[in-house]
Amino acid sequence: MKKNDYLYLDHAASTPMREVAFEAYKKTESVAFANSSGGHELSRRAKNILEDSRDQIADHFGAAPKEITFTSGGTEADNWIIKMPFINNQNKNAELVTSAIEHEAVLGSAEWVESLGYKVHLTGCNNLGVIQTEDVLKNINSNTEIVSIMLANNETGVIQPIKEISQSIKNLNYDLIFHSDVVQAVATTKIDFHNLGIQSAAISGHKIGGPKGIGIMFLSSEAKIPSFLHGGKQELERRAGTVNVSGVASLSAALGEQQQNMEIQNQKIQKERCEFEDLIKSKLDVMVIGETVSRLDHISNIQFKGIHSETLMVALDLHGLGVSRGSACASGAQKPSHVLQAMNISSDYINSHLRFSFGWSTQVGDGIKAANIVISSIQGMR
Amino acid sequence: MRVLVAMSGGVDSSVVAGLLKSQGHEVIGVTMKLWEGPNGEMPETGCCTASDSEDARKVAAKLDIPYYVLDYTESFSEKVVDNFIDMYAQGLTPNPCVECNRSVKFDHFMKQAKKLNCDKVATGHYAKIIKNNENYELHKADYLEKDQSYVLHMLNSATLENVIFPLGTISKPEVRQIAADLGLKTAFKKDSQDICFVGKKNYRDFVDKRIDISTSGEIVDNNGQSMGRHEGVHEFTVGQRKGIPGGQGAPKYVTKIDVQNKKVYVGNRKELLTSVFYLEDTSFVNTVETEKLSIQTRYNSENLPCEIEILENNKLKVTLLEPTLGVAPGQFGVLYIGTKLIGGGRITANLNEKLSV
Numbered sequence: 001m002k003k004n005d006y007l008y009l010d011h012a013a014s015t016p017m018r019e020v021a022f023e024a025y026k027k028t029e030s031v032a033f034a035n036s037s038g039g040h041e042l043s044r045r046a047k048n049i050l051e052d053s054r055d056q057i058a059d060h061f062g063a064a065p066k067e068i069t070f071t072s073g074g075t076e077a078d079n080w081i082i083k084m085p086f087i088n089n090q091n092k093n094a095e096l097v098t099s100a101i102e103h104e105a106v107l108g109s110a111e112w113v114e115s116l117g118y119k120v121h122l123t124g125c126n127n128l129g130v131i132q133t134e135d136v137l138k139n140i141n142s143n144t145e146i147v148s149i150m151l152a153n154n155e156t157g158v159i160q161p162i163k164e165i166s167q168s169i170k171n172l173n174y175d176l177i178f179h180s181d182v183v184q185a186v187a188t189t190k191i192d193f194h195n196l197g198i199q200s201a202a203i204s205g206h207k208i209g210g211p212k213g214i215g216i217m218f219l220s221s222e223a224k225i226p227s228f229l230h231g232g233k234q235e236l237e238r239r240a241g242t243v244n245v246s247g248v249a250s251l252s253a254a255l256g257e258q259q260q261n262m263e264i265q266n267q268k269i270q271k272e273r274c275e276f277e278d279l280i281k282s283k284l285d286v287m288v289i290g291e292t293v294s295r296l297d298h299i300s301n302i303q304f305k306g307i308h309s310e311t312l313m314v315a316l317d318l319h320g321l322g323v324s325r326g327s328a329c330a331s332g333a334q335k336p337s338h339v340l341q342a343m344n345i346s347s348d349y350i351n352s353h354l355r356f357s358f359g360w361s362t363q364v365g366d367g368i369k370a371a372n373i374v375i376s377s378i379q380g381m382r
Numbered sequence: 383m384r385v386l387v388a389m390s391g392g393v394d395s396s397v398v399a400g401l402l403k404s405q406g407h408e409v410i411g412v413t414m415k416l417w418e419g420p421n422g423e424m425p426e427t428g429c430c431t432a433s434d435s436e437d438a439r440k441v442a443a444k445l446d447i448p449y450y451v452l453d454y455t456e457s458f459s460e461k462v463v464d465n466f467i468d469m470y471a472q473g474l475t476p477n478p479c480v481e482c483n484r485s486v487k488f489d490h491f492m493k494q495a496k497k498l499n500c501d502k503v504a505t506g507h508y509a510k511i512i513k514n515n516e517n518y519e520l521h522k523a524d525y526l527e528k529d530q531s532y533v534l535h536m537l538n539s540a541t542l543e544n545v546i547f548p549l550g551t552i553s554k555p556e557v558r559q560i561a562a563d564l565g566l567k568t569a570f571k572k573d574s575q576d577i578c579f580v581g582k583k584n585y586r587d588f589v590d591k592r593i594d595i596s597t598s599g600e601i602v603d604n605n606g607q608s609m610g611r612h613e614g615v616h617e618f619t620v621g622q623r624k625g626i627p628g629g630q631g632a633p634k635y636v637t638k639i640d641v642q643n644k645k646v647y648v649g650n651r652k653e654l655l656t657s658v659f660y661l662e663d664t665s666f667v668n669t670v671e672t673e674k675l676s677i678q679t680r681y682n683s684e685n686l687p688c689e690i691e692i693l694e695n696n697k698l699k700v701t702l703l704e705p706t707l708g709v710a711p712g713q714f715g716v717l718y719i720g721t722k723l724i725g726g727g728r729i730t731a732n733l734n735e736k737l738s739v
Contacts (some may be wrong), residue, residue, distance in 0.1 A: 309498050318410065318498065335453070362628050382499045 007321045009370055011207075011359025012154060012184060012299055013187070016051045017254070018209035018360065021303040024253035025211060028246040036245050037234055038376045053245075053252035060259045061201075062192035064216055070236050071246050074183040074214035075105040078148075080217060081179045084111035085145045087226065094286040094360075095119040100132050100342040103181055106148050107338070120317040123149075127344050128293050129158035131164050147178050148179050151196075152185035155326035155339040155355055157184070157299025158290045166197025176306030177223050183207055187191045187359070188266050188297045189257065199223040205247065209360055210254035214247035257358065269358045270297040276356065276367035277302070283375045289343075289353075298358045301326070303345070307378060309354050316354075321370055326355045383501035384408040385546070387448070388491055390440065391434030393568045394506030396441040397557045400547045400564040402447050404503060410498065411442040411449040414487060417579040422471045428685055441566050454490050461485040463579055470589045470616035471597060473639030473646075473730060474712030477533075477681070484536045494546060500712040502546050507536050510550030511542050517668045518542035522630075522721040527555040528536065532681050533725035535716040539668050589616050599644025601626065604637070609648065615639050616648050621654055621708045637730075639711075657705035661727030662697045671724055675704070678710050678716045679729065685718055 021188065027050055036050050053064070056167050058065040071077045086094060098110050100122045114120040121139035125131045131149060140147070140175050147169055152159045179200040182191055186208050200223060203216040219225060219238075231240030242313075258265070277300055283334035290299040304312060309325050316323055325339050336350045345353075387399045389411040403409045413435045435518040436452055441447030469476035495503045503662045508523035509531040518539045524528040537545065549557060561569035568722055580588045598616040612618065614660060615627055622636045626648050635654050638647040670692060676685035677700060691699040700715060707713075716726035 310452055311494060314410075314448075314452075314494075315498055317450075318448060380499055 002207045005266045005320055006046075007327045007370055007373070009356045009362075009366070009367060010185070010322050010357060011362070012018070012106065012157075012355060012357035014206045014212065015209055015326055016361050017185070017206075017211060017250075018257055018291075018323065020257050021210050021250040021254040025246045025250035028249040030229055032245060037232060050243055050245045051251050053248045054253050055160075057216065057255055060190075060255055061218065064193055066236060067193075067218055067221055068218045069238050070243060071217050071239065072201075072213055072244075073206075074103075074181065074202040074204035074226070075215075077200075077215055077217035078103070078105040078179075078181055079109050081177070081200045081202070081219070081225060081288075082106060082146060084226045084228055085113060085177065086113045089118075089145065091143060091145075092117075093119070093141045093143045094145040095121065095141070096146050097121045097123065097136060097144055099125065099136075099150070099160075100155050101125050101129065101131070101339045102148065102150055103104060103154055106150070106181055111147075121370065127340050129290055129339070129343050130293055131160050133161055133168055136165050137168055137172065139293040140169050142173055142177070144169075144173050144176045147176055149178075149180060150184070150216055151180050151182040151191070151201075151297050152189070153339060155299075155337055156183040156301045156343075157296035157357075159294040159296065162196050162198065170197065171377065172237045177225070184299070185263050185296060188269065190262060192219070193218055200225070205254065206228040207306060208251075208254055208258045210251035211247050214244055214251050217250075229346070256272055258378070261360075266297045268364070269360075269362060271361055272364070272367035273300050273356075273358050274367070276371045279368060279371035281376055284372075284378060287349075289374050300354065300358075301353055301358045303349050304352050304354070304378065305349065307352050307381070309352055311381070312354060312374075314378065315381060316373060319373045319377050321373045321377075323356050324356050350362065384410065385497060386491070386495040386498060386500040386503045388439040388487070388503070388505045389413050391437035391441070391507070391568065392506065393561050393566070393571050394508075394537065394549060394557060396438070396506075396566045396568045397560050397564070398504050399441065399447060400445055400560065400566060401548050402546075403447060404564075409447045411438060411447050412491070412494065412501065413449075413451045414437045415451050415453045415455060415492065416482065416486065418455050418461070437568050437571070441568060442507070444566060445564075452494065454486055457483065457490070458579075463577040463612070464724050466579075467589055467592050469712050470585075470713075471593055471641070472731070473615040473618065473641045475619040475710040476712050477714055478534075478579075479681075480533050480714050485534055486679065488541065488730075489536060492541065495544070502503060502544055504548060507534060507547050507548055508554075509547045510551050511547060519725040520667050520734060521550070522718070522723070523547075523549065524551050525549075528554050528663060529682070531723045532678055532716045535667075535714065535723055536665050537634050538665065541666070546573075547680070565716060586617055590614070591721045597644055599646070601646045601648060604647060604649050604653065612646050615641055615644055618721050619712075620710050641731075651707070654707045656709040657702045657709075659700050659709050659715070660693075660697055660732070661693075662729040664682045664696050664698055664725060664727030666725030667723055671719055674719050675724065676718050678718070680713055681684075681707070688717075690717065696727070697730075 032045040034046050035044035053066050058068045089347050096113050104280045110120050139350045151162050180198045181202045183204045186203055193254045199220040201218040203367050205214040206212040227238055229240045234243050280286055285305045287303040385402050385407050387409055389395045395673055398409055399409050411698055417730045432479045439449055461476050465481055465515045466478045467524040483728045484556050491503055509529040510521040512519045512521055522531045558569050601612050620636050626634050632650055634648040637649040637653045677688045687703040689701045711729050711731045714726050715731050
């Protein structure tokens with residue numbers, strides 16, 4: 001295998017930067033490198049690019065520009081929204097409601113909130129990976145401060161009934177903030193925050209072909225959350241620190257291309273994924289998660305019966321196919337997925353799953369090519 | 383050929399990967415994650431620490447070979463750590479590194495290699511494999527100072543057929559030189575000594591926290607006269623002087639641990655002399671040979687001439703030609719003829735007594 005033949009199906013972890021994003025980054029750094037908070041011509045150029053980008057980005061999500069704050073990524077946005085309402089909260093009985101299948105950024109923040117002595121409710125999901133609205137509702141009361149439920153799961157791609165949840169929880173407690181981590185969903189769905197009834201959301205640039213290190217926190221103008229980073233008065237005094245204008249411009253360019261081409265792009269991705277799954281299903285004893293529920297077009301989480309996924313992942317890598325188990329830990333070794341555990345996947349199979357994720361740069365034929373690598377790798381293991 | 387190399391991040395296994403790569407083999411590097419702390423962190427001391435796996439990754443990158451960290455924490459915890467605690471609780475002196483080779487490392491590593499279609503596995507152990515007709519023999523390394531055949535005694539001919547130990551014929555200084563020549567950053571790294579899951583802490587604290595029953599009791603002399611109390615039998619191993627009440631004239635040593643009655647027996651140095659003991663869970667590289675045998679009763683201890691008698695149930699009786707000090711139940715007895723390793727087993731609790739088989 002030559003290194004440039006490497007087939008990449010781990011777009012859910014990070015997808016390559018789009019050409020327009022590279023261009024926008026380079027252009028901004030060269031003509032508008034100055035600090036966007038300064039008082040001279042070059043700063044104004046930077047500030048103009050920043051605000052134009054904010055307008056365009058807000059537009060894609062049906063939001064007002066002032067509802068968009070730029071962060072270092074999805075993790076920062078999740079941490080901000082989930083933690084800050086519990087700092088100096090006058091109500092010692094304030095509660096957080098989230099789900100057991102959230103991204104680590106949310107679960108880690110929730111754990112921290114719990115360590116402060118606040119009550120945290122973790123809602124489970126059914127065995128298809130769908131969070132049940134009534135289970136969320138059971139945990140809502142007048143003390144609920146934040147509800148955080150992801151729009152689609154990053155390991156399985158299963159889409160959650162966010163609109164239904166947002167409407168029902170607001171009937172019980174109108175003042176709570178409904179936060180949604182949409183980091184994975186945004187790769188292949190059009191999102192209108194207000195229409196979904198979301199008050200805050202986290203988005204990451206590198207999942208849509210923008211650069212790493214830039215993200216978006218959406219916060220509805222009706223919701224108030226204290227600042228996380230203090231210092232300068234950037235970002236409408238919400239977030240201190242020199243704004244990464246080139247990153248913002250680059251993210252905006254990536255998002256523009258992605259939103260414009262989404263329908264065609266999703267059709268292409270879906271076709272590759274279906275061909276991939278069909279071929280695998282015809283040759284191997286597998287189970288594909290989320291086949292009977294609504295699922296993101298780009299994610300395929302497959303259970304290979306009797307195969308240890310760690311070994312399969314290594315074998316696929318050696319054959320030139322890069323995939324993942326869904327959640328990586330710093331040292332490289334991996335633990336059973338908390339998402340699959342929440343789905344009650346039997347312990348016999350929990351270490352037999354791999355996530356294949358397609359993206360904007362996936363080529364026609366990649367699905368079949370990948371399926372053949374998987375099939376021959378597994379046959380070679382026996 | 384395709385070779386799976388166990389890379390600990392130390393200089394030895396780094397050089398193995400480098401040598402095999404330079405000989406034109408397709409090398410795949412693997413670090414086995416065996417133990418982790420409560421938050422999933424890797425150990426800080428021993429043979430597979432977080433910084434070691436980082437070193438291994440860097441070496442693999444330098445050599446341009448694929449590299450993976452694979453997780454065996456579950457079976458390590460069950461087969462090595464639990465066993466380590468059990469053995470101390472029984473008044474034995476465990477050897478977790480041998481136990482790990484025996485029941486975790488090689489087993490998983492060979493299986494992994496097979497699944498990845500590797501022709502051979504390689505490690506940085508100092509030991510030699512010699513093919514003699516149809517049999518694969520295990521020998522001491524040429525560089526005796528570092529010989530590690532003792533910890534590999536459980537490997538049999540069929541396993542050895544699939545293993546290579548490239549360091550069997552080179553010395554440690556040569557290994558460091560090769561590492562330096564290859565530009566590997568691990569060239570002058572210190573060797574690891576600590577038990578990976580205990581670390582720099584005292585192993586007794588580690589065991590203390592994990593034993594829920596009290597094993598405290600009496601310290602007695604050979605006549606059964608009480609000499610004081612002890613805090614738990616796991617605090618003692620045979621041959622130990624520390625923790626025994628002083629003022630007895632000649633120095634006293636632990637001579638026997640009676641776990642059932644929670645009694646620690648102490649006596650004079652000469653009472654530690656052992657000439658007959660038994661091995662259990664024995665295994666042999668090839669068929670058993672009984673002529674001109676010698677035995678090592680600890681890692682890197684000297685070889686003592688002995689005779690053996692094979693008993694039922696994988697046990698055997700060892701008779702030393704000259705009695706020796708410090709045969710510790712729980713350690714392994716490993717038999718050699720010259721440099722050739724014959725086999726070995728765990729030293730049983732009842733030293734100097736007739737074994738009921």
